[in-house]
Amino acid sequence: MNEEHQGFSFAEAAVWLLGLVLTIQIGWLAYSMGQGIAGRPFADGRGAAAGATMAAVDSSAPQPANGPQLFAGNCAGCHGAKAEGGVGPSLKTAAGWTLAEFTEATLHGKTPDGRSLAPIMPHFADTGFSGEAATDQQLEAIHTYLGTLQ
Structure with a gap:
């Protein structure tokens, strides 16, 4: 007798679900880091450029020619x-x-x-x-x- 396999086994479903959860977590982490880089603080309160400072540039002042x-x-x-x-x-x-x-x-x-x-x-x-x-x-x-x- 040839019994056809219907659906996923419990182990196959568990591996598939774990992969889905990890993919979502990695995507969320990447998104969160991108938000920090865009100027929003990270979850621990650090700014996007922790340790770096930025100074405003007066664009109306003539810049020396390079x-x-x-x-x-x-x-x-x-x-x-x-x-x-x-x-x-x-x-x-x-x-x-x-x-x-x-x-x-x-x-x-x-x-x-x-x-x-x-x-x-x-x-x-x-x-x-x-x-x-x-x-x-x-x-x-x-x-x-x-x-x-x-």
């Missing part, structure tokens, strides 16, 4: 991480230009010898850096940074 960061975000994609060249040429020559020459090339695509830069080169007078108009301080910071890469 040459390496500006270069990485606006130039390195074409000219390479160390200005060694890539899609665009090496910037070793540009590092030797005066700030005025570098600014003219960066903003308007004109080199000191009067050449026009390739059409792929953005004219940052039009595009700005990260959607904001390029400032003299940013251009100086990038130019200074280029000088450190030599």
Whole structure:
């Protein structure tokens, strides 16, 4: 005789129920930790960043230009991480230009010898850096940074 098995045995049901309970507990723990990270206190009263402090930043105050960061975000994609060249040429020559020459090339695509830069080169007078108009301080910071890469 062949007896068909109907449903789960007690042991199988117990294992399945234990797995369900553990899954719910792990999910709840993850959710609770996420809530703590989002700024709500943990169950023991600790804040999300126990031991760390945060200071308010006055976003209206001008921030100093960061040459390496500006270069990485606006130039390195074409000219390479160390200005060694890539899609665009090496910037070793540009590092030797005066700030005025570098600014003219960066903003308007004109080199000191009067050449026009390739059409792929953005004219940052039009595009700005990260959607904001390029400032003299940013251009100086990038130019200074280029000088450190030599």
